[in-house]
Amino acid sequence: MHIETQAIVCAVRAHGEHGAIVRALTAETGLIAGYVRGGRSRRLKPVLVPGNLVRGDWRARTDEQLPALTVELIESRAALLGEALPAAAIDWGTALAAVALPEGQAYPRLYAALDGVLAAVAAAPAARGWATALVRYELLMLAELGFGLDLSGCVAGGEGALAFVSPKNGGAVSAAAGAPYRDRLLPLPSFLIEGGSADWPDVLDGLKLTGTFLERDLLHGRAADILAARERLVERIRRVGT
Structure with a gap:
């Protein structure tokens, strides 16, 4: 396994004495976890902040193994x-x-x-x-x-502007059709x-x-x-x- 791409840091958890397990969201592969050696160091701690945009490099010998991850900061939102x-x-x-x-x-x-x-x-x-x-x-x-x-439309068959959502089925309801039940509907x-x-x-x-x-x-x-x-x-x- 080898993935190298841009990612958004989403979660960081301490692992061992110095490392960190990072979960980051990528456009191509979705959410990926990886172990960052020295992830709690002074150098990497400001990089591994949720919300930061990084370039990540995940490598593992098998798909079942937690990949080793190295990161390079692209944009910090830490401030x-x-x-x-x-x-x-x-x-x-x-x-x-x-x-x-x-x-x-x-x-x-x-x-x-x-x-x-x-x-x-x-x-x-x-x-x-x-x-x-x-x-x-x-x-x-x-x-x-x-x-x-x-x-997309009123699930109750009403006409006019949509104004409510049914909490039961998640369907939109028009203002006219929902008016008698507005206390039971979500705006x-x-x-x-x-x-x-x-x-x-x-x-x-x-x-x-x-x-x-x-x-x-x-x-x-x-x-x-x-x-x-x-x-x-x-x-x-x-x-x-x-």
């Missing part, structure tokens, strides 16, 4: 970790990929989406610049792993249909929507441990938007 809101966004976005994705399966759209979120956070640390991209990333994660929402913010930017109430509605299905369908068992990172992020966004 953003000193700011609470950008740090929370990076922590959550990378943790979601590390926990939810199976290793060795390519998800090029998810790689591009996560790279886009991280680039947006770096370009404009204020949440207004990247919050909608984060919601779309979560929505895409659900779709790529087989739990996509049906936002569908317009930016997920029309694109573009969004105001804070719509961003929070989007996070509530994706969070409902992430928690129910994707993040359960041991994977549920990372939901605390998402809760911290949503709470910080809520404080900014109120």
Whole structure:
């Protein structure tokens, strides 16, 4: 096995006295784990930060063996970790990929989406610049792993603008058809249909929507441990938007 490509560092775990096991997301091969010798050293510790863009070189004698990994920094996002809101966004976005994705399966759209979120956070640390991209990333994660929402039309047969999502089947419902049941439905913010930017109430509605299905369908068992990172992020966004 030999893979050399650009990757996003998603998770780092200490291994032994000096080493680290790194899980990184690539466009061509998906999520790959590797052992970095000296990964906890002064030289490599600033490189092995979740959110950083690196060039990785994975080598192993067999497919069953944990590859040895060497890394070279392409772009650091470590400076953003000193700011609470950008740090929370990076922590959550990378943790979601590390926990939810199976290793060795390519998800090029998810790689591009996560790279886009991280680039947006770096370009404009204020949440207004990247919050909608984060919601779309979560929505895409659900779709790529087989739990996509049906936002193509009203599942109840109603006409007009889509305004709600059924928490039971993940299908969109029009404003007219959903009005009598609005207390049982989830709001569908317009930016997920029309694109573009969004105001804070719509961003929070989007996070509530994706969070409902992430928690129910994707993040359960041991994977549920990372939901605390998402809760911290949503709470910080809520404080900014109120």
